[in-house]
Amino acid sequence: MSIEDRLKEMNITLPKAAAPAANYVPFVKSGAYLYVSGQVPMGASGLEYIGKLGENTSVEEGQAAAKLCAVNLLAQAKAALGELENIKRLVKLVGFVNSAPDFTDQPKVINGASDFMVEVMGEKGRHARSAVGVAALPFGVAVEIEAIFEI
Structure with missing residues (x-):
């Protein structure tokens, strides 16, 4: 099944x-x-999901934010390539989580994007990943994610 169909x-x-x-x-x-x-x-x-994980934003809200970031990554990929089927595989995601000083569940938050990419892309959605806690993100958002695709 194609990515678009999925x-x-x-x-x-x-x-x-x-x-x-x-x-x-x-x-x-x-x-x-x-x-x-x-x-x-x-x-x-x-903008959705404004906040800091471990302070005023839950892990579940962070996962939803990460999933929305992943949807936006695919939108950019489609704009760049014309068709999502031109993607051979997702190579890497780098996720940044707006985190309170003692928050340590960044990987759980970025799972929202990782799980979505695998669900949509199948095996070619399995990827390397980093999940990093940061003191602040642009506009106060909870999550920001970048991607590298093989085309």
């Missing part, structure tokens, strides 16, 4: 790829790779 089956419509918020490009194609800039949890009505 998204339809899951009732997920990819949004229009977001424009950059500063002086950078949303993606770079280089050789056999597509590098997608960090995506925040931008929903249909704007």
Whole structure:
């Protein structure tokens, strides 16, 4: 089953790829790779999941934020490639979690994106990953995720 078909089956419509918020490009194609800039949890009505994990945002909310970031990563990939079937595999995700000083469940939070990518892409969605706690993220969002795809 194609990635697009799987998204339809899951009732997920990819949004229009977001424009950059500063002086950078949303993606770079280089050789056999597509590098997608960090995506925040931008929903249909704007930014969602503002907050700090371990302070005012739950792990479950963080996972939902990570999943929304992953949806936005796929939207950028589609904008870059035209078709998601041009992706050979997801190579790596790097997840940043807006964390209180004693919060240590960053991997659980980023599982929201990892699990989604495997569910949508199957085996080619299995990837290497980093899950990093940070003191703050742009606009106060709970999660930001970047990706590297082989194309």
